[in-house]
Amino acid sequence: MTGCLPIALDKATRIVQTLLIAGKEYIGIMHLHKEIPVEELQKAINEFIGKIKQLPPRKSAVKRQIRQREVYYFNILENESKDILFKIGCQAGVYIRKICDDLGHKLGIGAHMAELIRTKAGPFKIEDSFTLHDLKDTFTLYKNEHNEEKIRKIILPMEKAVDHLNKIWVTDKTINNLCHGSDLFAPGVSKLHNNINPDELIAIMTLKDELICLAEAEINSENILQKDKGLIAKTKKVFMERNIYK
Amino acid sequence: MGELLPFEKLKKEIMVKKEATTNPEFGCKPEERPVEQLIKYGIVNINKPSGPTSHQVSDYVQKILGIDKSGHSGTLAVKK
Numbered sequence: 159m160t161g162c163l164p165i166a167l168d169k170a171t172r173i174v175q176t177l178l179i180a181g182k183e184y185i186g187i188m189h190l191h192k193e194i195p196v197e198e199l200q201k202a203i204n205e206f207i208g209k210i211k212q213l214p215p216r217k218s219a220v221k222r223q224i225r226q227r228e229v230y231y232f233n234i235l236e237n238e239s240k241d242i243l244f245k246i247g248c249q250a251g252v253y254i255r256k257i258c259d260d261l262g263h264k265l266g267i268g269a270h271m272a273e274l275i276r277t278k279a280g281p282f283k284i285e286d287s288f289t290l291h292d293l294k295d296t297f298t299l300y301k302n303e304h305n306e307e308k309i310r311k312i313i314l315p316m317e318k319a320v321d322h323l324n325k326i327w328v329t330d331k332t333i334n335n336l337c338h339g340s341d342l343f344a345p346g347v348s349k350l351h352n353n354i355n356p357d358e359l360i361a362i363m364t365l366k367d368e369l370i371c372l373a374e375a376e377i378n379s380e381n382i383l384q385k386d387k388g389l390i391a392k393t394k395k396v397f398m399e400r401n402i403y404k
Numbered sequence: 405m406g407e408l409l410p411f412e413k414l415k416k417e418i419m420v421k422k423e424a425t426t427n428p429e430f431g432c433k434p435e436e437r438p439v440e441q442l443i444k445y446g447i448v449n450i451n452k453p454s455g456p457t458s459h460q461v462s463d464y465v466q467k468i469l470g471i472d473k474s475g476h477s478g479t480l481a482v483k484k
Contacts, residue, residue, distance in 0.1 A: 159452075159454070160451070160452050160453060160454045161451065161452060162449060162450075162451065162452075163449075163450045163451070163452040163458055163461060163476055163477065164447055164448070164449050164450070164476070164477045165447065165448050165450055165461070165462050165465050165474050165475070165476045165477075166446075166447045166474060166475050166476075166477075167443055167444070167445075167446045167447060167448065167465070167469065167471055167473075167474050168443065168444045168445070168446075168471045168472070168473050168474070169444050169445055169473075170444075170445045170446060170447060171473045171474055171475040172475065173447065174475040174476060174477045177477035178477055180409075180411070180477075181409035181410060181411065182409075183407075183409065230408075230409060230410060231407055231408075233407070245407065247407060247408070247409050276452075278409065279477050280409075280411075280477070281411075282449045282477075283449075284451065286449055287449040287450060287451035288448065288449065288450060288451060289450070289451050289453070290450065290453070290461065290464050290465070290468070293448060293450070293465065293468055293469075294468050297468055297469060300439060306439055309439060309442075310439070310442070312448055313439075313442050313443060313446040313447075313448055314446060314447050314448070314449070315434035315435065315437060315442065315445065315446060315447075316434075316445050316446060316447050317434045318447055319447050322411040322412075324416070329422070329424045330424075330426050330427055330430065333431075347421045347422065348420070348421060348422050348423070348424040349418050349419065349420050349421065350418070350419055350421065351416050351417070351418060351419070352416065352417045352418075352419055353414055353416060364426060364431055365424060365425070365426035366426055366431050366432065366433045366434075367433060367434060368431055368432070368433070368434055369434075379419065382421065383419055383421055397445070402430060402431050403427075403430040403431055404430065
């Protein structure tokens with residue numbers, strides 16, 4: 159498989175956790191083992207949209223038991239006899255190869271996945287990706303000629319990896335406590351997104367939009383707005399270095 | 405076609421609980437980080453070629469940038 163592969167660097171390495179659980183999009187080619195009318199195929203595809211049950215393939219890193227996953231959209235882009243170009247948006251952990259197999263089985267003709275490209279991994283899109291050569295060339299340019307312009311386009315701040323999460327912004331005074339692993343309490347909150355739900359993974363930010371830590375929300379946005387004291391979110395993973403805000 | 409992931413459809417609004425300012429002497433906006441810091445706290449969106457594994461691509465990135473640690477966001481399996 160090819161396509162969009164965000165790679166987190168050095169002290170930001172653990173930020174990939176937010177992307178592992180994020181939605182993905184793929185474009186692929188499915189090869190049908192027999193020709194069928196496209197209407198019939200479309201009908202079968204529609205049954206793979208929404209909540210589906212999937213048994214992970216034999217060669218996979220996870221336990222082989224049926225699990226429920228969600229397919230958000232699944233569209234035919236082009237079709238030429240037995241080859242079907244498709245786009246699929248799904249929850250993390252959906253096996254596209256398995257969907258093709260299961261679809262072929264459902265149609266009674268058999269099918270397999272011939273090609274697959276990842277086009278979205280959470281907030282990262284293939285149209286904004288760079289090759290290893292691009293990275294190497296721009297890093298050399300930066301090292302040898304101190305040209306920063308291009309490297310800044312390729313290496314993005316780790317904050318990009320929390321674009322898809324809901325956020326809480328905290329006051330300067332609260333930052334260092336969080337860096338030391340303390341949980342977030344009501345007096346520290348300055349601003350927040352409106353859609354936060356209890357137990358949700360959220361990002362805690364400074365007022366300069368720096369990522370401090372990932373946390374698990376304790377209560378929803380409305381309640382956070384109203385509360386004067388008490389626990390707001392449990393700190394999970396700290397990314398900001400200690401003592402930057404004193 | 406409705407080709408949006410759930411988080412892309414969410415209408416996020418910011419609610420203010422308490423107006424506050426931030427001291428410009430401490431920290432710095434992510435886009436103003438010096439390049440050395442950007443590499444230490446950064447992420448690259450790589451277009452993975454079909455040959456190497458995701459893990460190997462992650463290793464190449466480390467070698468290019470001269471860092472010891474990196475992590476990728478879920479394996480893109482190598483074609484059998």
